[in-house]
Amino acid sequence: MHDDFGMTSPEGLPTSGTGPLLARASNGQPLRQQIFEKIRAEGQTSRADMSRALTVSPGSVTALTSDLIALGLVQQVETQTREGSRGRPRVGLEVVSDAHRVIGIKIGDQAHTAVIADFSGAVMAEASRPARPGQQTPEAQLKEIDALLGDLSRVSGMPLSAVSAIGVGIAGMVDHASGIVAWSPRIAGRDYPLKSVMEQRFACPVHVDNDTNMLTLAELWFGAGRAMPDFVVVTIEHGVGMGMVLGNRLFRGTRGMGLELGHTKVQFDGALCRCGQRGCLEAYVADYALVREAATVLHGTDTTDPRSLLAQLYAEATDGNAAARAIFDRASRYLAMGLANVMQILDPELVIISGERMQYDYLYSAEMQADVEALVLDSGRPAARIETHAWGDMIWARGASALALTAITDQLLGEVA
């Protein structure tokens, strides 16, 4: 093989071509896609602002936005000038919102939720159905999803055939690339090919991911992450989940299976975890960990419904029952230890704690945050901020819609010529 160009006279070779325009930018995306994502993130922006923000020449921004306009993904809008200001109106750019529609689904433990979103990321309709807790057969879950999407179609007045892609978030170990659910507290069995099954059923591309990654994506698109390139999200639901954004993109690790903070060890040979190991953070913080100690406190209580048991235990703790309080106190202290370890390993700027357990404030208390700070090495510099965000189920579904939207632009714009 010979070197076909630049052999003896590189100056004589063509310097044009689309290569540099499509060069991958700082987050690994081609510039054209990065410009599109910037327009979508801003809602409306100008070429000049993008040139500054992305440190790309005005000429390149102009060429690439022309391309996006020709593709029907972006349009120009005249924006209002400030009253009394002279000169021509500003020209802004915005996403063509009806270029594509996507569905985002969270398969939950108490409820399944779904949204339909337009290409700008705005929610057009939403739907929710109660779920049966615990693991279900794949068939039972698919039937639930059928019903949920039927509701969504009715509410939105939009047939499912009008949808370009579906994003799905589900708890557990999910291989995003293959769409195989290796293990989930929602689906019985192992290695269920949820992506390919749903693609056959709904005749459109389906993208499956760990639900904490969906919440993290929602923070990146619609929440705190809009202004921050790197942050960590920790969720406390039935388990403890973790998501991380680095350079404005989800960090999935080598195997793309999610970051298992819940199974970091906080105690050698410690409490039994449902994963079969001992000493996992989850085994001190998750529902089941608290419930199994509850019998010591709540004599003669019906123990068949863990949710009401937990509520009762919390009421006892709030009423001053020392044993009940000790159960929550330990959970809080171990959570602090787990969070401190994340901060020590990653040194993030911001840690967002989120999840449906927001009513149990012991997990989000000032004491817990003080415990974290006490456990982190004193570097003489300000420690990472911890924020707690109270989100409903809908935000997870919105995150799943963002996954579907990202997949569409990755396909349309992500390939380097």
Add this chain to the structure above:
Amino acid sequence: MHDDFGMTSPEGLPTSGTGPLLARASNGQPLRQQIFEKIRAEGQTSRADMSRALTVSPGSVTALTSDLIALGLVQQVETQTREGSRGRPRVGLEVVSDAHRVIGIKIGDQAHTAVIADFSGAVMAEASRPARPGQQTPEAQLKEIDALLGDLSRVSGMPLSAVSAIGVGIAGMVDHASGIVAWSPRIAGRDYPLKSVMEQRFACPVHVDNDTNMLTLAELWFGAGRAMPDFVVVTIEHGVGMGMVLGNRLFRGTRGMGLELGHTKVQFDGALCRCGQRGCLEAYVADYALVREAATVLHGTDTTDPRSLLAQLYAEATDGNAAARAIFDRASRYLAMGLANVMQILDPELVIISGERMQYDYLYSAEMQADVEALVLDSGRPAARIETHAWGDMIWARGASALALTAITDQLLGEVA
């Protein structure tokens, strides 16, 4: 303020300009710098190979390499064709090795080491001097560095004035951006401005960083990282250090102070750490942790020299002394717990364990690695690989030289016009 371009007729605007050519690439560097670093990493490469590897058009590669050649940083070389092959000889590109020279220094506990390297990263000369263990005054350390660089100058026959930059690696909490050593086991006191003091003394730019980051940089430039964009390095010296490469670049965290694996908590209210907290990984794995239990085993031994005490303790353990063995066994198990937690949080492809304690194989044993695997959640996918690398002090100094070389190219090529 008005939008000064692309108002009504974006097509009419110039699409030329250097912007896209200097657009930041996937690791945050401008393309021109990325091409330079690729040439340096490969030793010798062709334009065609770079075009493929960086997914940049042939024309852009040609234009940018011409620029690098004009700057005197890169040169063309004719490479030998395979015997019997026809046609013109291949034209390769390589770094102009004498364009710059740098010094890399590791300030150590047993020895200080330094290398002088050319612009390609090749070591031209090296020097080493015994160090006094423990914290020294800044003045004493600077005197040692003076002597070390004097040796290096003599060995290489090169005056210090011929050096373009100095990189320094030192244990502890180092703020890379400011070059302030917040705390170090090598320098007494806090917040010592090592960078600015050395810049005055040696009249050249000085770049200071945590020593584990230097070893990580050495792995990236000269070791396993050449073929891997993301990996973790764990060092076991007097403390436990951690470095991480993401997308071919050192990840420094928000505060740029290094990733403090040694101070992740492995036991609530556990063994006392020299940082003043309890339960840190270091307090179970580091020298001082082992030494303070040694008195229970080694009656009537001189305890003033921790190094010989540790050697004796290890000899006892090898001879079958159960109590001595129990000391090392616990250290090994806690190290496994700390490593498993890193893997659970980051899901890396490779973890490199390195450090001067390689003679104590309990830290690098198959049992320790089996412990790690047993502590990591079973995802049904292959676990991260663990490699142990035995490096001498010189590799840390080479990493420091890589830091200095990176700083030079960041300055020459890193700015976007």
